[in-house]
Amino acid sequence: MNGQVHPSLELRDIVIRLDGKPLVALDGTVAPGETLTVMGPSGSGKSTLLAYLAGFLPPAFDACGRIVLGDRDITDLPAERRGIGLLFQDPLLFPHLSVAGNLRFGLPRHMPDKTTHVRRALADVGLSGYGERDPATLSGGQKARVALMRLLLSAPSAVLLDEPFSMLDTELRDEMRHLVFSHLRAAGLPSLLVTHDQKDTAATRGRVIELGG
Numbered sequence: 001m002n003g004q005v006h007p008s009l010e011l012r013d014i015v016i017r018l019d020g021k022p023l024v025a026l027d028g029t030v031a032p033g034e035t036l037t038v039m040g041p042s043g044s045g046k047s048t049l050l051a052y053l054a055g056f057l058p059p060a061f062d063a064c065g066r067i068v069l070g071d072r073d074i075t076d077l078p079a080e081r082r083g084i085g086l087l088f089q090d091p092l093l094f095p096h097l098s099v100a101g102n103l104r105f106g107l108p109r110h111m112p113d114k115t116t117h118v119r120r121a122l123a124d125v126g127l128s129g130y131g132e133r134d135p136a137t138l139s140g141g142q143k144a145r146v147a148l149m150r151l152l153l154s155a156p157s158a159v160l161l162d163e164p165f166s167m168l169d170t171e172l173r174d175e176m177r178h179l180v181f182s183h184l185r186a187a188g189l190p191s192l193l194v195t196h197d198q199k200d201t202a203a204t205r206g207r208v209i210e211l212g213g
């Protein structure tokens with residue numbers, strides 16, 4: 001989206017323990033533009049893995065291993081300095097900001113010509129003219145598209161997705177799957193997707209790992 005070259009996401013010998021017992025063990029690399037799907041039964045540690053990568057691991061857990069984004073070891077960085085963007089099932093738009101305000105929020109603070117970036121992003125997802133709307137007045141699919149654009153405008157180096165389509169109805173899910181994964185591929189972003197839905201996995205065209213096996 002902004003001409004940046006994106007790194008790969010390396011997960012080096014990661015082990016996450018709960019009460020001293022290994023819950024998640026993972027070693028591998030997610031290439032730029034690749035989405036790695038993480039599946040597994042309830043309680044197998046999928047959300048915990050994403051929380052660890054994002055920098056929000058709850059204190060009940062302990063972890064070892066390294067998280068490396070390109071040439072940056074981000075393992076010990078706080079969440080806000082990791083360069084990792086999140087897309088969850090709830091679009092979590094700020095209710096006190098307009099649609100355009102939500103998108104501007106994603107942009108790096110000193111970026112010039114923010115208005116043009118926001119206008120292009122809205123046009124990109126068929127929402128031209130929606131900038132001044134209150135997010136509460138948008139449909140579920142429109143909110144999801146704004147959340148995707150806010151994520152991409154924030155120029156992350158990697159993306160984590162946790163059941164991102166599960167709140168949408170079937171038809172919208174197909175549309176959002178296509179939109180999200182085509183944008184992640186085009187932006188060259190490595191990503192991890194947690195889902196129970198095989199159709200999500202098929203849309204990524206990528207590898208799948210199973211936790212708790």
Ligand SMILES: Nc1ncnc2c1ncn2[C@@H]1O[C@H](COP(=O)(O)OP(=O)(O)OP(=O)(O)O)[C@@H](O)[C@H]1O
Nearest residue numbers: 018023040041042043044045046047048049058060
């Ligand atoms: N904050 C926490 N403190 C202690 N234990 C937790 C905490 N959060 C989750 N757990 C436990 O860690 C294990 C993994 O939970 P996690 O939410 O990662 O599973 P999951 O694979 O994402 O499950 P689901 O598919 O149901 O969302 C579970 O046994 C859960 O009870």
